Amino acid sequence: MLKRKMGRYLLTLLVVTGLAGTINHYVVSRDERKYAIGLMKETHKDFLKLVKGLTPSQYNYKSAADKWSVKECVYNIASAEKGLWAYFESSMKVAANPEKRAEIKVTDDAFVAMIKDRSKKADAPETMRPEKTGYQSIKEALSDLKKNRMEHIKYMKSTTEDLRNHVVQAPMGWIDCYQLYLMIAAHSNRHAQQIEEIIKHPGFPAK
Numbered sequence: 001m002l003k004r005k006m007g008r009y010l011l012t013l014l015v016v017t018g019l020a021g022t023i024n025h026y027v028v029s030r031d032e033r034k035y036a037i038g039l040m041k042e043t044h045k046d047f048l049k050l051v052k053g054l055t056p057s058q059y060n061y062k063s064a065a066d067k068w069s070v071k072e073c074v075y076n077i078a079s080a081e082k083g084l085w086a087y088f089e090s091s092m093k094v095a096a097n098p099e100k101r102a103e104i105k106v107t108d109d110a111f112v113a114m115i116k117d118r119s120k121k122a123d124a125p126e127t128m129r130p131e132k133t134g135y136q137s138i139k140e141a142l143s144d145l146k147k148n149r150m151e152h153i154k155y156m157k158s159t160t161e162d163l164r165n166h167v168v169q170a171p172m173g174w175i176d177c178y179q180l181y182l183m184i185a186a187h188s189n190r191h192a193q194q195i196e197e198i199i200k201h202p203g204f205p206a207k
Contacts, residue, residue, distance in 0.1 A: 115186035
């Protein structure tokens, strides 16, 4: 009886002090939080600057039939914000797999730069293509993006989840869930660059 009580006491003590289950547990550092939150805020701010004040004709302009318009880029960014976050959440629900960390070959900075690099083209998944997003207006897409982006920033400010030891396979190789979080912000920057290219096109309407 005494042994059982002592066992329960020790277990309670471990839980209260936060020592239970911390073996191989990785909570993001202060600098990692700062970097991730900063990237989320910066990419959203830069994106909003680009689309602010655009007219309907500017939103719908296409430099060629097979090119996206600004509106289509906005729809894709907003849809990807939800899609990538759903993948992030589902990845965090499965058991941590720290043994896979050895498969990660890219640093955080290099990974973000890779996602932002528009010299390497990539086709959007079918569900994130503008015509499949379900958005009916620019206002709806921008509102949805803002709501989700704020929620994702709030998450990073307080999370104690083990992001580094949840490792997933992405098209570009193995990454951890912290890097998957960074991918959301970097992806919006990738298409912000695309919007900038559209706006700078000689045929872009003056108003």
